Amino acid sequence: MMFKCIVVTVSLLLLVISAKSRIKITNNGYTEVVVAIDPDIKHVEGEPLIDKIKQLFTSGSAALLTATRNRSYFKEITILVPKSWPKKSNRSIASYEVFSQADVRIQRANPLEGDRPYTLQPYPCENPGRYIHLTPNYLRQLKDKSTEKFGDPGMIEKYEKLFTGQLMSDDDCSIGRTIVHEWAHLRYGIFDEYAEITRLETFPAFYRDPQSEEILPNACANEKLVGKRWNAVTKQDCGNSPSILPSKDCIFVVDKNQNDKVTSSIASYHFLPNARTFCDDTDEYRHNRHAPNRHNRMCNGRSTWNVITSHEDFKNTNLPNDILNTEPNFKIVYEDEATISLVLDTSGSMES
Secondary structure, eight states: OOOOEEEEEEEEEOOOSOOSOOOEEETTEEEOEEEEEOTTSOHHHHTTHHHHHHHHHHHHHHHHHHHTTSSOEEOEEEEEEOTTSOOOTTOEEOSSOOGGGOSEEEOOOBTTTBTOOEEEOOSOTTSOOSEEEEOHHHHHTOOTTSBOOSOOTTSHHHHHHHHHTOOOOOOSOBHHHHHHHHHIIIIIOOOOOSOOGGGTTTSOSEEEOTTTOOEEESOOOSSOOOEEEEETTTOSBOOOOSSSOOOTTEEEEEOTTSOTTOOBOTTSOTTSTTOOBOOBSSSTTBOOTTSOSHHHHHTTTOOHHHHHHTSTTTSSSSOOOOOSOOOOEEEEEEOOEEEEEEEEEOSSTTOO
16 A cells, blocks of 8 residues: 655744743853743834843842842843744844743733732742733833832822732832842742732731730831821721721831831832841841731741742852842843644554
């Protein structure tokens, strides 16, 4: 019987065999970090975002070195752009990078989070997140000197929007610390150390300290936080009783102008002007294990620094080092299609 076959050539997106991130760290520097722009974002809108991505991670690299106490920084960032964009000679074809597996994804805002940066974390403590989500609108509003405000702590109505995911006006919050805050979720598996306005019954804005009996905001900080209690429903002051818990509708509005001594935690109010590191188990940056936030619940009261330094990136490796240049190297690649051939046997030889 004559053997007949048909060779069919098809195009398909290059697939990644494993969903596990390829991020590596060598000599304190992270490489193979992939930042991908959604294929639905057109070239005319997306091209200006590339400089914003570079700005974000350049600022973030220096902030990461400080936050991890000289243990890590961003050495190399790969920016993946859609294959539909016009080709440029200084941009290569992706070798393994695809949008669906990127570590940081630039996408449109979703109704729940709005333009607020967030990290998808479906796994337990110490496990890496899926990806960091940033929107084009967030990136467009980054300032030239690495300052951006997605939440003005000194303005009550705008502060409320910080928790509801709506876009904020500019303030002095370092964008570098914002990406470090999200990176700690993605890479090290820590969680937020603050109240969640959409889940105040589970993660309330205030709690009673079991030792001092004092009413405190749900946060981790190395100094007592200065701010006001504000009812998000009635738009009125909640009072300042030292012994009576405010109603569940009250939130804590931290005053960014009166908390200069607060240096931790980046997992809490990272937008405060001098916030630069994480709470730990020392007296200087003492972790608040009593605060009823998501991190304490998910990580059984462990400090964020304890979780971070337990990560394989820092287990007897990547010890503190004097890094003089933290500016990342950026590589831009196009998401491409791979061509494969499928051989179909039509001879009937397989029937027996």
